[in-house]
Amino acid sequence: MSMVLVLLVTSAVGANAKTNPIYQKVAAEKEVILATTTSTQDSGLLDYMLPTFEKRFNVKVKVIAVGTGQAIQLGKDKNADVVLVHSRKAEDEFVRDGFGHKAHDVMYNQFLIVGPKNDPANIKSAKSAADAFKKIAGSNSKFISRGDDSGTHKKELSILSKAGIKPEGKWYVSAGQGMGETLRMGEEMGAYVLTDEATYLTNKTGLINLSPTDKDLFNPYGIIQVTGTKKPHTANELIWFFISPEGQSMINQFGRNQYGKNLFVPDAKRR
Template structure:
């Protein structure tokens, strides 16, 4: 009996450990297989007939969440016969996907990161595609007096001075990088209990700002697509412009298909669709077309 008594708990703990391991493991690799499969498809299908071509577009959540890609991608697929698989992630991860060769085209919005991507030799054929604007939103009461600020940096300075609750994306996304650059412009290093870093996407961060009656910086498209009690407190400042760029990944196995997608986005058809997008629903277009070769 005795050895069994000692062994049972040991076996039990092994079993439980195994269970814990099984349940713990999926948390991490979730993103990896997705990439693995995209490299696989990239490797398995060297340019065959254009009809069964597939390319991966890594983009930011804002283009997907706003519904813009639901309009543009089907139009492109119908025209070219090339299938586009969209991976919508933060700008940081999108650029990483490009660096690792797991995407063929990037559609992102962080000019400095895009320039670094191209200058490090990871990307070619970079174009400006469109822009929209960032908004500073917050509770209707506006305790920090953001509405009377002249610039975005001034608005941030007022929020910091009043220690009004501010929610940052904190996820290295394009919006997060823009927010950090505004703090820098204001000469403030945001820190303290009033400054929360959500580490989540724009939608979740807006939801949190609404719940907590806090300020946040948001892109216009995501904000308009949500029904929240937050108010737009500042818009139109020069430093709140949000330009999107499209870049071909240099290491792509399908440069022709990738280039066709880029040409579509910056060409007349794509630009027209971008300019019309959202007019019906929101009364104004969410993105302003502004194609230009860099």
């Protein structure tokens, strides 16, 4: 992060911010809508971070937690001011098509392939994510897909495509649900699930992590201001809050006390 950006963020959100014109403009807007993926909400990250922002600027952040595809559509329809999602291809298209700007990387973690302890498809021996899915489909073991156009669903489809596998057949179950509910279905059915790391760790199930080491399971998150938002000052400051040294430190600390590790790795940079 550049020193200029750090200074801008610090000047806007410092201890005496109420005398700052930026504070006054943000406070006047009263509310900002953040459309985001379910993992940032279900993991508790937003409940951990947003009260600090809301108290500082005396504004309300209304969170709409849905799949990435739905969150991006909310931005396209001007029903959100900021989107925080995890599908880089969809994010780049959103910006390229003029629906968003001021796109930044915020953080990352990993996608995990989890399943029953007896691992009927023996994916623990897989050399890659694509190989793991070949073993699941080839053994006709159950796999539960979110099936909801979320970032996790998009990642699943890209891995299946790479593996040359069609998402169909008796082994493949489309849940049409969020991540937490999909994990619970996976546990009940003794099935495999592709999940983001944070939601897996915060939703205790009997499923275990069987993931191979594979760069295809990298899971970056991006934050973007919606073009034409009626809350430009608050949207701008919300983005700066997430990518500021303070916000990045909060991301780095989140989960450490409870899970022994941070659930997201801070990685702020302008695209």
